[in-house]
Amino acid sequence: MPKLLSLLGVCLLLTSAVHAQTESARYPLIPYPTSLTPAAGQFTVNAQTVLRSPDRRFGNEAEQLQQLMVHGLGRRLPTTGNAPTIQLQYDATLTAPEAYALTITPKQVVLRAKTAAGMFRAVQTVRQLLPPTSERRTSASLTLPAVQIQDQPTYAWRGMHLDVSRHFFSLDYLRTYIDRLALYKFNTFHLHLTDDQGWRIEIKKYPKLTSEGAWRTFNNQDSVVMKRAKSEPDFELPRQFIRQRGGKTEYGGYYTQAQLRELIAYAAARHIQIVPEIDMPGHLSAAIQAYSFLSCTGQPGMGKTFSVPVCPCNEPTYTFMQNVLDEVIALFPSQYVHIGADEVEKTTWAQSAACQALMKEKGIKTVEELQSYFVHRMGDYIQSKGKKLLVWDDALEGGLKPSATVMYWRSWVKDAPRKAAENGNSIVMTPVSALYFDSPPGKQSVEQVYRVPVVPAGVKPEQAHLVKGAQANLWTEYIATENRADYMVMPRMVALSEAIWTARDLYPSFQQRLLAHYDRMEQLNIHYRLPDLTGFAExxxxxxxxxxxxxxxxxxxxxxxxxxxxxxxxxxxxxxxxxxxxxxxxxxxxxxxxxxxxxxxxxxxxxxQSYAQPVTNAATGQPGLTARFFKKYFQETKRMTGLTPDSTFVTPNVAIPAAVGAPSFGVQFRGYLNVPETGVYMFFYTCDDGGVLRIANRLVVDNDGNHFPIEKSGQVALAAGQHPIEADFIEGGGGFTLKLTYSVNGSAPAPVPDRWFSH
Missing domain, CATH: 2.60.40 (Immunoglobulin-like)
Structure with missing residues (x-):
């Protein structure tokens, strides 16, 4: 009887798995709805199908649905007739922001919402249920699977960012970017318009910001990109943004206010707000180059770490920045204005007589408080215009008013979200450890994004409402082309959409649903990153x-x-x-x-290789590995060689004890690995930041350097018995990842057992 029950259990599990896969294929929705009830049958859309939208408040959404039909059927649907219908209905009971309901039966399709935003999200759900080929190929009919859906987002802020300062992007691409946000139910587009490398928005009061600040001669980042372009076309600088002036080759561009006004309207039709960022007081070399009086030194330049900022001790600085903000605020209807306030090089402030005088007058004790003084003044001005201040979490240093919203990005400053919440600030999560999409994607990156903790550790349950949501950022120092931007963003952006709309761990199902979206991305000409190839070593x-x-x-x-x-x-x-x-x-x-x-x-x-022979004088047989701990920042593991460790301890495996709290450190694991059988062993070494693995005095995996989580693998031929093992690991700050698994003779990867290690 127990064997029969066991067999029955296995059958039920297999049936459940098959059912889950079938449902994922039939309803490949991302983000997954709050509630989805499958139904039998399907609705067929053809040239006779009637589209009814009697409520005028949904006119834009009805037109968006018509455009889907034009792509898929080659024609608009009639709005009158006796054929089966697609109906857009007002529903006052759906009170949650952006909520909608969708019912599909073989006889009709009904989309219900109270708000236009909710109705637009419903249209995008219909879009995802249509065949991927409908995006650009017409057919006589289209089908929609029968289903009942009730849906609403978990978080109010669902955003993506694009830096157009480091490298410039066309308006066509910005519209395409917005289309992709709309497809995956994002509602915020954070547009980073100014930085050291280029000023991208027309300011009519200060024309030199674009005539001079929007253009540059090739810099060190451009040199890196051009070098990579020799073998990878995705890095080739766009020729339409290169010009000849005064005997010099210049690279850049900017958007006129008229162009941005059109872009804002395009986004609004898709219920996406564009949040402008005018970075200040740092990251303003492009402005200082055009208007040198803005800096304390009267010229641009580099400090110890970052560029020389504008001077917060001279009134003309405030007049200038307020005039800029006047034009930005008049242009963008977004309730938020982002002023950055990050990575400010304060050396020139400390050396400025004007700053010393202002600090004495105002009772300001540190340059951090001086930055806070600047941010407060600009924040008050923004609020006086009916807008909300948005800053990076660096602005918490020196003090920040509770009315500001904080974007948390510095993963290594782990108490920043807690401090912001205790101060009463709203928070948008965008940690560099998972949501900086300029970091190289790898095998774990999609899952890492999917499982990003939107409410961070340290924020108390009663403060969780202050976390408005999350967004991912694409900084473009080394991303010069649209194709490269696509590659860095997709499909990570798709994973983020479910993390902040659905906010449930459905990752196995997500992986199945994502397969259909690769096909849709191809139909949309998205230069996405293909899924990883696996089952081999480098x-x-x-x-x-x-x-x-x-x-x-x-x-x-x-x-x-x-x-x-x-x-x-x-x-x-x-x-x-x-x-x-x-x-x-x-x-x-x-x-x-x-x-x-x-x-x-x-x-x-x-x-x-020949099989490495085991050592005969291995060790005393004590379990675990010896770990030499260095409380220091390293760029490469070899920098630990010859140094005296700060401490030494024993660890059961290649792992960092929970007690380790240093933001930057290095560890050398030493001992022996006792393999039970002769074979070719494959080891997978995942490191953030870097690591090097040697076994039997042979280099197996080189995953060195400061980088985001990357898995690298290597093989070594080992005879049964004990072999010396050296595993080095460095953490540069921002949170670490360290994982070692193995496979032998083609077996599935598994954690290395603790019993294999001795010292």
């Missing part, structure tokens, strides 16, 4: 021969490879299943979509 070894087998993450993808060092192209040979390696060589592999979009290029190096 560094490979073999004793006699090795077999490379990689399964395409999506059946329609084609895997292509080269062995001559060149990057795979759409014409490269197809990688066969079971590619046999019999000699040392380097193989480059990439996946290609049907349209020719290439995924990441993976470089697989193969070397021949």
């Amino acid at each position: 560094e490979n070894v073999f004793v006699d021969q090795a077999t490379l087998s990689i399964k395409a993450p999506i059946p329609s993808y084609t895997l292509r490879y080269t062995t001559d060092g060149s990057l795979p192209q759409p014409t490269a040979p197809v990688l066969p299943d079971g590619f046999v390696v019999t000699k040392p060589q380097t193989i480059k592999v990439a996946a290609f979509t049907a349209s020719g979009l290439r995924g990441d290029v993976y470089t697989l190096r193969y070397q021949q």
Whole structure:
């Protein structure tokens, strides 16, 4: 009887899993609705289907739905007739902001909402239920699966950011960016318009801000991009933003107020507010270059860490910034104005006689308080215009009024959200550790975004209402093209949409639903990052021969490879299943979509090894590894060599004890690894920031340097027994990730057992 019950349980689990996969395929909605009840059958949309929207308040949303039909059917739907209907109905009972209800039966489709924003979100749900091909290919009919949905967002602030200062982007791309936000139910577009590298908004009172501040000669970031462009076209500087003037090559551009007004209207039609950011008092070299009186020194320049800021001790500075804000506020209807207030280099303030006099007059004791004085004045001015002040969390230093909203980005300043909440500030989460999309994406990045804690540790339950939501940022120092921006954002943006709308951990289901969205992204010409290829190591070894087998993450993808060092192209040979390696060589592999979009290029190096023989004088057999701890910042693991550790302890595995609280540190793990059988072992070493793994005095994984969480892998041939192990790890600040797993002879990756370690 127990065996029968066990078998029944397995069958139920398998049936449940199949049902979940089937439902994910039938309703591939992201973000997932608050409530979804499946139903049998489907509704067919054709040229006779009637679109009824009797309430004028939904006229814009009815037009948005008509445009979907134009893309999918090649024509608008009639608004009168006796055929089956799609109806947009006003529903006063749906009181939550942006709430909607959707009912699809074989006979009709009904979208209900109280607000236009809610109705627009319902239209986007219908869009996602239509076949992906409907985005750009017409057919005689379209189908919608029968379903009952009740939906509303968990968080009010659901945002994406784009930095157009470091590299400039066309208005067409900004509209495309907004379209993608709309598809995934975001409601905020944070537009970073000014920085050291370029001023991008026309200010009519100060024309030199754009005639001079919007253009630059190539800088060090451009040099890096141009170097990468030699082998990767996605980095090539857009030629339409390069000009010749006065015998110099200049790069840049700006948006006129008329252009921005059109963009704002475009976003508003999709119920997205554009929040402008005019960074101050720092990050203003472009403005100081055009109007040198703005700095305390009368010229732009670099301080110890950041650029010279504007001078908060001279009244002309406030007159200038207020005049700028007058034009910005008149242009943008957003209730928020962002002034940055981050990364301010205060050296020139400390050396300024005017600042010393002002500080004495106002009783200001530190330059941090002087920054607070500047922020308070600008915040008061913004509030006098009926707007709300928005700042990065750096502005908490020196004091901040409770009326300001704080964007928390500095993951290493862990108590900043708590301090903001205790001060009464509203908070928008945008931690660098997960939501800075300029960081290189990797195997864990989508999941890391999906599981970002919107309400951070330290914020008390009774203060959780102060957390308005979250957004991700795309800083573009090394992102010069639209294709590269797409690659960095998608599909991480899709994961964020569910994290802040649905706010439930449905990750296995999300992974299944995401598969349909790759197809939709391709139909929309999004240069997205293809899913990772898995099941292999970057560094490979073999004793006699090795077999490379990689399964395409999506059946329609084609895997292509080269062995001559060149990057795979759409014409490269197809990688066969079971590619046999019999000699040392380097193989480059990439996946290609049907349209020719290439995924990441993976470089697989193969070397021949004999089995490393175990040591006979291993250790006393004490469990665990010795850990040498260095309370210091390191850029590379080798910098720990020869230093005296601050402390030494024993740890059961390659892991950092919870008691370690230093913001920056390094650890050297030393001991022995006792493998139970002879074989080729693969090790996966995930590090944030960096790490290097050596086993049997052989380099296995090099994941060194300061970077976000990246998994790298390598292989080593080991005979059964004990082998020396050296695992180095560094953390540069901002929160760390350290994980070591293994696979032997092709088995599934698993954590290395504690019992294997000794010292």
